[in-house]
Amino acid sequence: MKDRPIITSVEITEFTVPLPDLGKDLTGFNLAYSPGETTLTRRFALQIHTDLGITGEFFDGVGESFSQIALVAPYLPGKDALQREPIYNDLKRALRKSDRTALGPIDIALWDIAGQFYNAPIYELLGGVNRPLPCYASTYHGDRNGGLDSPAAYADFAVHCRDMGYPAFKIHTWGDPIIEEEIATVAAVRAAVSDAMDLMSDPACEYNTFADTVKVGRALDDADYFWYEDPFKDGGVSAHAHRKLRELIRTPLLQGEHVRGLEQHVDLILAEATDFVRVDAYLDGGLTGAMKIAHAAEGMGLDVEIHGPGPAHRHLMTAIRNTNYYELGLVHPKATAHYGYAYQDYTEDLDAIDQNGCVFAPTGPGIGVRLDWDYIRSRDPVTQVFEA
């Protein structure tokens, strides 16, 4: 058999990506439409180099994850890059006092190495078959700047997405929510698309009270929404509150975006705090961790819904039976999407779908897409290298 890939070094590159026509909303934490403004955002790329000349890449993630990667990177040189499971377990323990999000980028880069080593796309190593992945258009947050600034604006955008082929549409509403406006938006979007789309609502924990959460929940019931996600300011972590909510409304809940790790997700399910299981390979231990969650959900007869786009998530979804939609976004009627800028020939923009509203996993080896290093080098990069 072939020589095994041994990790020689780990390289973290931080760079700047400009996001045209986007600014911060009222609270300063959500990206929202702001014509003429450009927001500079720091993005990250991870490379894991091996002695065979194979380099595993990861792009995306947040600074918090990457600061953890810097903490554990010295562990990796000398390790066998195919031994993902012990690496997952070692790093999980090493980072036990933090959120362990460093696991995601590292594990995905290791899967990229494995795929290149076996000359196979990751979904194939996971036993999956390339297939269309139905998408929902997942909107930017609401603004007050002439973009998604009213119930009617959301409704118009939903119709636009439906006409493009999207089978589903998810609302992220305002950072300064007015409950009457939230309810009006829920109803307006349903009225605009009739029964032609599955609709979801993700207030991203903006609602201040449980009572507001129930009130919008009733509107979702009336409008037959597909799921209701992380509605209020418990921060998406109270099992008790969401079990209560579950008893009060009939729209399925999707909780877990703010709960990290396999065991925690299982506990959330056991507490009956969610009807769908949220998983994010970038945040929940990479493809290794996300597959564990998908398998546990399968054992409980539940679906997993993958949070956010990206090539790793396309591979993951391709290999899973018990899942419904690919989250394409964030998208907007006027601002361009902020994903995909660092890959060659790959986007997660509004028009990335085919006429049936689907995307596909890349079919090349590993993650199947390569980073555009000419672009990254032109974007004010700062690099850290960890060697043996």
Place this chain on the structure above:
Amino acid sequence: MQSDRVLHPKRCAIRIETDQGITGECVGPLVVAARQVDLLAAHLLGADPLAREPLYHAMRLSLAQHDGTGVGLVDIALWDLAGKFYDAPIYDLLGGRHRPLKAYASTYPGDRAGGGLHTPQAFGEFAIQCRDLGYQGFKIHSWVDDVDIAEEVATVLAVREAAGPDMDLMIDPAGVYRTFADMLRVGRALDDANYCWYEDPYRDLGGATASHQKLRQLIRTPLLRSDFVRGVEAQVEIMRSGSTDFGRADAYHDGGITGALKIARAAEGFGLDVELHSCNPAHRHLMTALRNTNYYEMNLVHPTGDSSAFNHYLGDYRDTLDAIDANGCVFAPEGPGLGVEIDWEYIDAHRTDGKVFEQ
């Protein structure tokens, strides 16, 4: 064991051939699984053999009214094929690190023949023999036909007495005990003798969750259920009920390496260990790739050295009493796929039935 008789247990073997000349194969313990392949062949002919996940689901659906064990046989052969396609042992594809797998000696059921496992003392002596061979764990399968609870208790105590305090001991009455009171009585003895687990004691055969929740409250020896329910969903229900302390999985019974891996991952999510049932190359690969597991079951073994496992591989691979190293461990084969070569000559010479499905 009756020394004047020779049994001829049936095994089944499967070979999946592809247009590229790569073949996936495995030998299984359940002939009923081979019969089910009749219903599965239609999914396989013309299919991409690397598409294990959709095949797993399609095959399970085809066998929805049956126990689905045919899926295991096919899936393991597909993993063997994938490993050969990628030129990699299966544990590598699963992200595992080659490592020693601690084995326990899992005995034949008790007998009345004399010279076998016919008394508590005989079990005790066999435990010593196994300990001296290097085994760190020993599991009693006691008497099946004529179980005597006082003798069961005596055996539990005699084996602990003989093996000393350091050997991990387990008992698997294999669903023989007739009453809850009997199960509890033996459970108390296991508590006293500090056993590692108590496995499927009761005649419910895996169905009675409530009684095992009760048992769990009444004894402190960990419970291991269940060899008798099939598939990830059913195993999860048992874990979720709190009526088992270990997860149980068998690639042959539970949908192959694909299905057993799902159970292992679900168990991990519950914070539980998963113990693999029985010995074979597939389980060595699977166990190599798992963190949350303790022992490789070397079964069924006997003081005479007999083993119930299929041991007709070319080369060094075998699952026998003496297959362990000095530390009581075995290893996964390191070749592509399952990494073993089946002795087809032996199988062809002992063939009782067979079928070929072609496009």
